[in-house]
Amino acid sequence: MKFSRFYFLITLLFLIYFILVGRLFYLQIVKGEYYSEISNRNYIKVFQSNPPRGKIYDRNGVLLAYDIPTFDLIAFPYIVRENYKIEELRLLLKNVFGVELDEKTQEIIRKNLLPKITVKKNLTQKDVENFYNYSYMLKGFYLEVVPKRVYTPEANYLPHIIGYVGYPTKEDVEKNPDITLNTLVGKSGIEKIYDNLLRGKAGQKAVLVDAFGRQKKILWEKDPEKGNDIYLSIDIRLQKIVYETFKSSGHKSGAVVIVDPDSYQILAALSYPTYDLQKFYEGLKQEEWQALTQDKYTPLIDKVFTGRYPPGSIYKPLVSIAALEEGVITPETRILSGSEFSIGKYRYRNWNKAGCGYINVAQALEMSCDTFYYQVGLKLGVDNIFKYTKLFGIGEKLNPDIEKKVAIVPNREWKRKVLKQPWFHGDTVNLSIGQGYLSITPFDATKIVVPIANGGKVLKPQILKGYYDNKRQMFVHIKPEVIRKIKIKIWNLEAVRYGMYLVVYGPQGTAKALKSVPVKNAGKTGTAQVYTYLTRQKKHGKWELRDHAWFISFAPYDNPKLAGVVFVEHGESGGGVAAPLMANILKRAYSEGVLSIK
Amino acid sequence: MKNVALEKLKNIDILVFGITLFLLIFSVFNIYSASYHEFSNLYIKQIVFVVFSFFVILTTTFLFDYRWLSSVSFYLYGLGIVLLILVKFIGSTVLGAKRWINLGFFQLQPSEVMKSIMIIFSANYISSSKLPISFKDFLKLMLFSVIPFTLIYTQPDLGSGIMLVLPVLVMVFLAGFKLRYIISFMLVFILLSPIVWNHLKDYQKNRILAILNPEADPKGTAYHIIQSKIAIGSGMLTGKGYLQGSQSKYYFLPEQHTDFIFATIGEEWGFVVSFLLLSLYLILSLRIFLIGKTLKDMFGKFICYGVASLIVFQSFVNIAMNLAIAPVVGVPLPFLSYGGTALIMFSFLIGLVLNISYINSKQSFQLYPENIGDY
Numbered sequence: 001m002k003f004s005r006f007y008f009l010i011t012l013l014f015l016i017y018f019i020l021v022g023r024l025f026y027l028q029i030v031k032g033e034y035y036s037e038i039s040n041r042n043y044i045k046v047f048q049s050n051p052p053r054g055k056i057y058d059r060n061g062v063l064l065a066y067d068i069p070t071f072d073l074i075a076f077p078y079i080v081r082e083n084y085k086i087e088e089l090r091l092l093l094k095n096v097f098g099v100e101l102d103e104k105t106q107e108i109i110r111k112n113l114l115p116k117i118t119v120k121k122n123l124t125q126k127d128v129e130n131f132y133n134y135s136y137m138l139k140g141f142y143l144e145v146v147p148k149r150v151y152t153p154e155a156n157y158l159p160h161i162i163g164y165v166g167y168p169t170k171e172d173v174e175k176n177p178d179i180t181l182n183t184l185v186g187k188s189g190i191e192k193i194y195d196n197l198l199r200g201k202a203g204q205k206a207v208l209v210d211a212f213g214r215q216k217k218i219l220w221e222k223d224p225e226k227g228n229d230i231y232l233s234i235d236i237r238l239q240k241i242v243y244e245t246f247k248s249s250g251h252k253s254g255a256v257v258i259v260d261p262d263s264y265q266i267l268a269a270l271s272y273p274t275y276d277l278q279k280f281y282e283g284l285k286q287e288e289w290q291a292l293t294q295d296k297y298t299p300l301i302d303k304v305f306t307g308r309y310p311p312g313s314i315y316k317p318l319v320s321i322a323a324l325e326e327g328v329i330t331p332e333t334r335i336l337s338g339s340e341f342s343i344g345k346y347r348y349r350n351w352n353k354a355g356c357g358y359i360n361v362a363q364a365l366e367m368s369c370d371t372f373y374y375q376v377g378l379k380l381g382v383d384n385i386f387k388y389t390k391l392f393g394i395g396e397k398l399n400p401d402i403e404k405k406v407a408i409v410p411n412r413e414w415k416r417k418v419l420k421q422p423w424f425h426g427d428t429v430n431l432s433i434g435q436g437y438l439s440i441t442p443f444d445a446t447k448i449v450v451p452i453a454n455g456g457k458v459l460k461p462q463i464l465k466g467y468y469d470n471k472r473q474m475f476v477h478i479k480p481e482v483i484r485k486i487k488i489k490i491w492n493l494e495a496v497r498y499g500m501y502l503v504v505y506g507p508q509g510t511a512k513a514l515k516s517v518p519v520k521n522a523g524k525t526g527t528a529q530v531y532t533y534l535t536r537q538k539k540h541g542k543w544e545l546r547d548h549a550w551f552i553s554f555a556p557y558d559n560p561k562l563a564g565v566v567f568v569e570h571g572e573s574g575g576g577v578a579a580p581l582m583a584n585i586l587k588r589a590y591s592e593g594v595l596s597i598k
Numbered sequence: 599m600k601n602v603a604l605e606k607l608k609n610i611d612i613l614v615f616g617i618t619l620f621l622l623i624f625s626v627f628n629i630y631s632a633s634y635h636e637f638s639n640l641y642i643k644q645i646v647f648v649v650f651s652f653f654v655i656l657t658t659t660f661l662f663d664y665r666w667l668s669s670v671s672f673y674l675y676g677l678g679i680v681l682l683i684l685v686k687f688i689g690s691t692v693l694g695a696k697r698w699i700n701l702g703f704f705q706l707q708p709s710e711v712m713k714s715i716m717i718i719f720s721a722n723y724i725s726s727s728k729l730p731i732s733f734k735d736f737l738k739l740m741l742f743s744v745i746p747f748t749l750i751y752t753q754p755d756l757g758s759g760i761m762l763v764l765p766v767l768v769m770v771f772l773a774g775f776k777l778r779y780i781i782s783f784m785l786v787f788i789l790l791s792p793i794v795w796n797h798l799k800d801y802q803k804n805r806i807l808a809i810l811n812p813e814a815d816p817k818g819t820a821y822h823i824i825q826s827k828i829a830i831g832s833g834m835l836t837g838k839g840y841l842q843g844s845q846s847k848y849y850f851l852p853e854q855h856t857d858f859i860f861a862t863i864g865e866e867w868g869f870v871v872s873f874l875l876l877s878l879y880l881i882l883s884l885r886i887f888l889i890g891k892t893l894k895d896m897f898g899k900f901i902c903y904g905v906a907s908l909i910v911f912q913s914f915v916n917i918a919m920n921l922a923i924a925p926v927v928g929v930p931l932p933f934l935s936y937g938g939t940a941l942i943m944f945s946f947l948i949g950l951v952l953n954i955s956y957i958n959s960k961q962s963f964q965l966y967p968e969n970i971g972d973y
Contacts, residue, residue: 005771005772005774006772006887006891009768009771009772009887009907010884010887013880013883013884013910014880016914016918017876017877017880017914019923020876020914020917020918020921020923021873021876023918023921023923024830024864024869024872024873024876024921025869025873027827027830027831027864027921028830028831028833028834028835028864028868028869028872029834029835029869031831032831032832032833032834032835033834034831035827035828035830035831035832036831036832036834038828038831038832039828039829039831039832039844039845040844042828042844042845042850043844043845043850208844
């Protein structure tokens with residue numbers, strides 16, 4: 001066939017035609033979904049509006065935390081760079097907002113590295129006015145409302161409990177569709193535990209925008225849902241008394257917890273020393289941060305819920321109940337308790353070298369007689385002590401939301417697993433007086449006294465009194481929750497209570513300081529060894545090596561309305577340090593009417 | 599009188615006339631869609647141009663004899679050159695380019711006029727030469743092409759320049775220019791291309807590079823390409839619907855009523871109509887090529903070849919550019935892009951083709967020898 005130029009040309013045209021049809025097919029049919037999605041993203045922008053976060057009040061409505069709106073100046077680099085030369089932009093921002101455009105921001109704008117950037121945070125009133133006055137020449141800028149949390153000075157009495165807020169991580173946002181990178185979320189404490197109540201729901205506004213970022217039409221709008229206001233069970237007046245009393249005692253470190261034994265609501269919880277919550281949330285200077293983290297009294301650690309210490313003698317009421325209930329002793333049983341107790345070649349001393357003589361359980365508590373408990377404990381056996389410890393809820397997260405750490409309660413199994421050693425009688429002897437491997441948090445200590453005060457009920461600890469539910473427009477009270485009842489015969493319980501009464505009022509009581517409290521009350525001191533006797537002798541005097549001082553108490557004696565724990569880290573003496581501290585707290589609380597005498 | 603008009607209409611080439619009419623009307627709808635949101639009344643102007651173009655087609659078809667152009671083609675060429683030179687002095691500058699002469703009521707674009715003149719001039723030149731065209735004649739014709747090309751290229755308007763020369767090359771090719779010359783020219787062009795590349799302006803280089811890798815600089819040169827791809831792709835099978843194109847309505851797609859009108863159409867009408875439109879351009883030009891092929895009159899034949907290749911290459915290059923497989927050069931889509939001069943000149947060329955087919959169907963030519971070879 002002769003080569004025809006005409007048909008060659010026609011063939012060429014068909015070839016181009018098929019290439020174009022193929023390309024059209026590829027773009028519209030094969031990749032249609034893909035471009036369709038890009039197209040939607042191109043012109044629909046979704047803006048989040050953060051709702052006000054719920055306020056935090058104490059049980060009587062004293063404000064502890066709230067938030068206020070602040071404004072940030074935001075720029076869309078891809079619009080800004082189309083409209084300004086960098087030099088123009090620098091002058092504009094400097095003249096209108098007094099902002100020096102740094103190198104990094106300039107580069108982000110020049111290279112369009114981010115979809116949006118914050119040009120100036122926390123605008124002043126004047127800045128906001130300027131923004132509106134000059135809006136005609138600010139292309140690609142907008143104001144973003146950024147909520148800021150404010151903590152009242154009262155919140156500084158319990159910064160560990162309140163916690164603080166911050167911005168979520170990318171992972172948080174991926175996990176939770178309700179939040180964005182701009183949503184304030186709880187990072188610790190109450191703010192974190194009740195984040196779901198406090199946070200509210202972000203509003204969304206989907207807007208049609210043009211290529212310059214100008215709003216064309218609102219497609220749909222969802223109003224933000226305000227967060228719920230919550231009311232803590234904390235009585236801030238009591239908290240203040242606790243704080244000030246601890247501070248004026250001159251002791252450097254410790255914890256105080258006061259709860260209502262009938263509901264297990266926490267009325268006060270102090271971890272000392274504290275820190276300035278607002279300053280901490282807004283950001284500390286390098287040296288301030290270092291001072292806080294390197295302080296040997298560990299202000300950043302919440303000692304109430306995370307510190308673990310040997311309880312010492314405050315454990316004795318629990319061991320007493322175990323011994324009575326298991327029939328090892330009766331309330332009347334008298335045991336000769338000397339100045340020391342031996343098993344084989346090992347000798348276990350009484351804290352008081354004089355010994356105690358023939359005493360019953362109430363007197364043993366009064367004198368905090370170690371040798372009495374060595375004997376009782378050995379008869380009772382580690383398994384029974386462990387059983388009652390567990391029954392009381394020690395070592396168990398009764399409220400997993402607020403209890404971050406709980407006691408380490410040793411038994412045979414624990415020792416075999418952790419220390420790879422068998423359990424010895426000596427271990428039981430030590431455990432009987434709250435020493436050895438046992439270590440509990442100050443909050444765990446309330447678990448000893450609450451069932452004794454309320455007649456054997458193990459309740460779920462509460463830090464929330466209630467909250468105002470915005471949706472239902474009603475106040476929701478948090479009801480007490482009984483987890484279990486420990487069956488304690490009434491005469492057994494009374495014997496232990498009476499022993500704790502004698503601790504305060506008995507002739508040989510170890511907490512006479514509490515006598516001055518205007519209501520009848522009861523308690524138990526504890527002085528927990530930090531190091532063994534010999535090391536202690538050698539290095540006595542150094543703060544880190546001193547004994548811990550404990551005191552647990554309930555009041556009024558006849559009808560307990562409060563159960564409390566005082567823990568002074570390396571305070572040296574339960575009777576000499578912790579008990580007077582509790583006495584001062586209670587005296588002031590009763591005299592100021594914060595606690596009622598009746 | 600009525601009968602005569604009817605008789606005339608019967609003899610008109612219905613495919614060419616029908617497709618052109620459809621494109622003219624379709625253009626008004628799409629220019630409305632691509633510009634109404636800017637509160638512009640461009641579509642009113644387009645209606646005026648379309649109505650005027652329709653008259654141009656009818657008058658050129660019926661009240662005219664194309665053969666007369668043969669005698670004035672040299673003067674037309676001169677007129678075109680004068681207009682192009684005039685632009686240099688009194689042209690109005692838009693976006694850094696001097697392409698228009700303001701006539702008060704109308705912005706005349708001499709480069710569009712020159713495209714039509716060049717086809718007529720070349721057809722006349724080729725038909726009065728001895729075929730197959732000799733190397734000497736070829737060189738002379740090239741010389742005549744280089745002058746307007748240079749004037750247009752320096753406006754600057756590379757796209758119009760290429761569209762001026764391309765039909766001439768097709769005509770020369772069909773006029774039997776020796777293949778070995780063509781191959782040598784191609785070799786020379788390939789060897790010279792690095793030098794040409796070095797003389798391109800940066801923005802022109804960027805446009806060519808952007809085709810190779812548009813995502814490299816999405817906010818710069820390649821912005822058009824990416825946005826056009828998104829607009830067309832998101833149209834999918836049946837489109838977002840007339841007036842519903844989001845890419846074009848919200849300014850993401852620039853120059854949407856001129857060079858990127860096809861992207862607007864692709865977005866709003868989808869694959870079905872875009873495919874149909876592409877096919878219409880092919881059918882229109884094939885039909886004109888075939889009209890030319892059957893003609894014995896060399897002048898008319900080469901006008902048809904010129905017109906057909908101008909329409910098909912200009913539409914294909916424009917669509918290829920919209921589909922992001924050709925560099926962005928300012929080439930409007932025939933009949934559909936906004937622009938008065940182009941619309942009128944294309945209508946004139948269609949009228950000319952209809953006139954050629956009409957006159958040649960009316961009388962059998964005895965003026966030319968039978969055996970004219972495969973041109």
